[in-house]
Each structure stands twice: as C-alpha cells, then as structure tokens.
C-alpha cells in the first residue's frame with residue numbers, strides 16, 4: 020500500500036529508462052574513458068551534441084590524437100560549422116559544459132562514483148568517505164558532494180503543489196548532540212535551526228529549513244507548497260497550524276503528541292516523522308556536524324532520495340546526474356572554496 024503511487028510512477032516510465040545505460044555505471048566509476056562515454060551518452064544520446072556556441076547540429080566531432088586516434092586527456096569536442104560570414108565556429112567544449120561538473124578538474128569517474136554513492140545509501144555519504152574511496156583531497160570531495168546536493172535540489176520556482184493527505188511537521192537540527200533534546204532546546208536555540216517537512220502520504224516530500232516556528236512562517240511555507248483546495252492537512256498540536264488549516268478543503272486533523280496521542284484513525288504525522296527520522300540519522304550518523312549555512316543542501320539531498328525511493332539505486336543515480344545539467348549558470352561559487 021505504502022508504495023501505490025510509486026508503483027504507478029514506475030510502471031508509467033518507459034522501459035528503456037532502466038536500461039542498458041544503468042549497467043554501464045559501475046565501469047564509469049572506475050575508468051575515465053568509460054565515465055566520459057557514459058556521461059556523453061546520458062546527456063546527448065548516441066548522436067553528436069549540438070554546439071553550445073552556435074547551436075548548429077551535426078557539425079561537432081570529438082577531437083582525436085593524430086597518431087593514436089584516441090581522445091585526448093580533456094575529451095574535447097569541436098565545432099566545424101561555418102557561419103554566414105564564412106568564418107568557422109571552432110568552439111571547443113566538453114560534456115562538462117553547462118553542468119555542475121564545469122569549472123572542476125576532478126576526473127569524471129570520481130563524479131560518477133560520488134553520485135552513485137550518494138544515491139545508493141539511504142543516509143547519504145560523507146565527504147570523508149569519498150575522500151578515502153577516490154583518493155581525492157577532502158576539499159575536493161566536499162566540493163563535489165555540495166555540488167551533488169545542489170544538483171539534487173528541486174527548482175522551486177514552479178513546482179507542482181502537493182495535494183491529497185499532506186502531513187506537516189517541523190524539527191530542530193544542529194547544535195551539539197547533547198543539546199538536541201527537546202527539553203534543552205531553549206537554552207541553545209540559537210545553534211539550532213528548525214526544518215519543516217510537508218509530505219504527501221504515498222507521495223512526494225518538500226523539506227526546507229525555516230526562519231522560525233511561528234504561525235506566519237508555517238503558513239507561508241504551506242501555502243507555497245500545498246494546494247489546500249484539494250488537500251487534507253495532518254499535523255500535531257503546534258499552534259502555528261490551525262489558522263492555515265482552515266483553508267484546507269479536506270479539513271485539518273491533529274494529534275496531541277503532548278498527551279501521548281500519536282495516531283487517531285487517519286490522523287497522524289507518521290510519514291513526516293519517518294522523513295525526519297531518516298534525515299536525523301543521516302545528519303548524526305553520516306555527516307556528524309552540518310553548519311547552518313549548508314543545512315539546506317543536506318535537506319535537498321534527503322528530499323531527493325525520499326522522492327525517488329521507488330527507484331533502484333542505478334536509476335536514482337541517473338536521475339540525479341540528469342539534474343546536474345543546466346544548473347551551472349545559476350550557481351555563483353566563490354573562487355577558491357565553493358559554497
């Protein structure tokens with residue numbers, strides 16, 4: 020039952036998606052030629068890509084070493100299109116152009132491996148582990164992992180709104196482990212950040228760090244992400260919810276956790292709590308400490324894995340890599356250490 024919607028999604032996907040290309044992933048993690056071929060095929064299919072400068076199709080070719088006829092260490096492509104003025108375009112580019120891989124010299128096989136590792140583990144993978152397994156520096160591994168998280172993040176400009184039975188809940192993360200407990204929250208509140216999750220039962224989740232847990236903040240997060248006209252809201256007794264709850268066509272149901280009530284018929288927030296339980300085990304077990312500044316990236320990562328939970332690991336990895344495209348231009352990283 021839990022995965023009804025997921026099954027539907029799965030069956031609706033074209034069969035070739037779980038395809039031969041997934042089978043090439045393990046080799047792509049170990050061999051640079053294979054990694055480049057893998058990413059090129061994922062991105063461009065079997066055809067030569069369109070030129071990123073002049074846009075012409077059918078005029079690009081991979082540059083080969085004259086003697087060996089093999090591709091060079093940079094895996095360059097070149098465009099031989101001629102403009103109306105008779106001048107050659109001559110643009111050189113690689114599969115990295117316009118993706119989160121751009122501006123990095125990290126071999127693509129390590130990117131493939133890191134994407135796979137992040138997608139194959141329920142709780143994520145730490146930069147330290149990637150450093151050990153790839154031999155990259157810790158800084159490079161961290162850079163890569165942050166960009167992977169950023170690739171996984173949904174574009175929130177026009178997301179379809181959640182609907183159906185939607186559970187809302189919030190939790191506090193950050194601070195030292197001994198200060199994470201609810202009763203100690205007040206004193207160390209400044210070190211902790213509230214994170215909110217909105218989750219469709221049997222469906223997608225949207226999670227986000229929020230400024231504070233008050234009625235206004237909870238309300239605007241809900242209004243931005245949920246369609247109240249076709250939804251029912253499920254929450255705990257937090258006083259921030261009733262105002263927005265009145266907008267829900269399906270009504271607003273609460274359980275009173277403080278009185279030991281966790282489920283009353285259909286009223287519960289167990290789905291939201293499962294999300295947080297994975298998230299917190301990941302933060303504590305895998306990442307140990309996460310700064311406020313980067314918290315939203317980890318939130319995106321867990322949200323992505325949640326929303327693709329019906330996929331197999333290889334397929335999820337492909338989905339994440341696919342999302343790595345088109346992200347580069349929006350991203351302004353500081354020169355030295357990427358955020």
Ligand SMILES: [Zn+2]
Nearest residue numbers: 070073098108
């Ligand atoms: Zn061109």
